[in-house]
Amino acid sequence: MEDNTPVFKSPTEEIQYWKSKYQQKVQEFNDLEESFNDFQDSSRELEKEMEKDLERSEKRLSEVTSQYHKLKAESDATMEKSRRNAEDSGTMIHHLQDELEILKRTHRESQRIQQKLEHDNDTLERREREHASSITDLTDKVNKLLEDNAWLQTELDETRLKYQEVSQRTKEELKDLQMELDMKDRAREEKMRGAGLVTPDGQMVGSLQRSNSTLPLPSTPMGKSDLFPPSKSATTKNSLIMVNEMVQLVKDMESRLNAMKVEGPRTPRGYGSDSAMSTPIRV
Template sequence: MTDSFANAADEIEYYKNLARKTEDELHETRSMLEDFQLSSRELEEELEKEIDSTERRYNEIRIRNEAMKQEVEDWKEKYHQAVKESNTNINQLSRQLEVLKQQLADFIKTRRELEQENDQLERTERAATWSMQEITTKYDAAVERMAILENEVSTKASLSEEVQRLKDELRDANVELEIMKANQAGLERSNNSNNSSLYNGSTSSLAEGKTARPSIGSNYEAMPSLRARLANNSTLQRSASRQASSGSSATRAGGVGAGAVPGHNPVQVVQDMVGRVKSLEARLVSCRSLVTPLLQPPPSYSTTPSTGRNSWQGSQLSTSTAGSDNSRHGSPTATSPNALLGGPKVSRRTSLLLQQHLQQHREQREQQKLREQQRIMAMAESAIST
C-alpha cells in the first residue's frame, strides 16, 4: 500500500480522506441506528399495543366461545325437548285427525240426510205451492163470481124497484085511459043528441070538453118520471128503438099541441106508452132469463159461509121469479129504462170492484208466499241446527 503512494503526504491525505469518509459513514450509520432504534422502539410499542389488543380480543373471543358452547348446550337441550314435544303433539294430532275424519264422515252422512229431507221439503213445498195456486185460482174465480153476483143482486134489486114503480105508473095510466075513454064516450053521446037542442047540447059538450081536457092534461103531466125514463131509453137504444121513440115523441107533442080535438091524440099517446111498456116487459123477461143462471150458486163452492149467501140469493131469485110470474098473470109489467141503460155504468163499477178485489188478493197472496218461505227457511235452519 505504501508502494501505491508516491509520498507520505499523499498517504496522509488519503487516510485523512478515508478517516473523514469513515467518520461520515459512522455518523450516517449512527443516524441510521438512531432512526432504526426509534423505529424499532415505535414498532415495539405498536407490537405491544397490538399484543395487548390481541390478548384482549383473545380473552373476549374465549369468553364468547365459552358462552356459545353453553348456548349450544342449551340449544341442544331445547332441541331434544322440542323433539319430545313435537312427537307428543304429532301423536295427539294424529288422534285428533282420526276423530275429525270420523266427524267428517258423520257430517257427510248428516248432510246427505239433510239433502234428502230438503228434497222432500221442496217437493212438499212445490205440492203446497201448486195446491195454493189452484186454491188461489179458485178463490179468484170465486171472488170475481161473488163480485159479479153482488153486482147482479144490486142490479136485480134496482130492477125490482123500477118494475114495481112502473107497475104503479102503468096502473095509473090504465085508470087515466079508462077516464079518457069515458070522456070520449060522453062526447060521442053528446054529438049524437037531438038536432032541436043542438045549440044547448053543443054548449054543454064544449063545457064538458073544457073540463075533460084539463083533467087529461093534468093526468098526462102527472107522469114526468115515466116520460123522462122513456125518453132516456129511446135516446140510448138501438136505431129502431130510436126511430120508434122519435115517432112517439112527435105523436106526444102533437097530442099536447092539438088539445082542441077531444080524446084522440092523448089516447094514442097512452096506447103508445102501453105498447112500449109491454116491449120493456119482454126485455125484462129476457134479461131475467140471462141473470137467473148467474145468480145460481156454483156446486163446487157449496161451503158453509157461502151457503147462507146462496140461500139468500136463491130466496131473492124465487121472490123475483114469483113476482115476474104474478106480473105476467096479472097486469103487464115493464122494466126501468135507466136500469137497462145502466149497463156501461154497471160494467165499469164491476171492473173497478174486480180490480180492487184482485189487487187485495194479490197482496194477500204475496204476503202468504212470503210467510210460507220464511216458515220453510225456519224449518230448514232448525233441521240443520239439530
C-alpha cells in the first residue's frame, strides 16, 4: 500500500492535516452509522416484509398443497372414470359392431325385398293398365246402357201418359155407361110396376113366382148385351182391350229395365251416372 501522507512543513500543518482527516473519518463514520441505522431499519422492514411474504408463502403453499391433494384426488377419480369409460366404450364398440352386422344383414334383406317390391310394383302397374283399359270398355258399355235406359225411360213415360189418358177416358165412359144403365134399370122397373108385375116395395107378384104363369118369363136371362147399346159395348170393349195392351206394354218395358239393372255391368266409380236406374218405375 502506497503511503500518500504528505510531507509537512510544520507540526501545525500536520496537526491541521490529521485533524481534517479525523473530522473526515468522523463524518464518514457518522455517515456509515446513519447508513447502518438506515440499513438496519430497512432490514427490519425487509425482514418484516419477508416474514409476511413467508407467512403468505406458507399459507399459499398450504392452499396449493390442499389444492394439489384435491386435484390429485380428482385426477385419480378422473383416471378411474376414464378407465371405466374405456371399458364401457370397448363393450359398447363390441355391441355396436354386432348391431352393425345385424344392420348390414337387414340392409341386404331390405334390398332384396325392395327388388321384389319393384317387380311386384311393375306387375301391379301392368295390371292397372289392363284394368284401366277394361274400365274404359265397361264405361263405354255402361254409357250405351244408360243411353238405352234413357230411351226406354222416355218411351215408358210416353206410354204411361197414353195409358193415363186412355184410363181416364175409359173411366169417364164407364161412368157414363153406369149412369145410362141406372136410367135403363129405373125405366124398366117403372114399366114392370105399371104393368103390375112388381109391387111398390120392389117384390114380384105371386103369380109370377109359379112355373105355370100366364105371363111367361123371358127364355134367356138378361145379360150385359141387353143392357148396353151395341155401340157403347163395342167402344168399351175396345177401350178395355187397349188399356190391357198398354198395361202389358208398360209391364214388359219395366221388366226390360229391371233386367238391364240386374244383369247389366255396374258403373265404375267416377264414371257416368246411375240416377236413371236408382228408382224403380211403377205404374
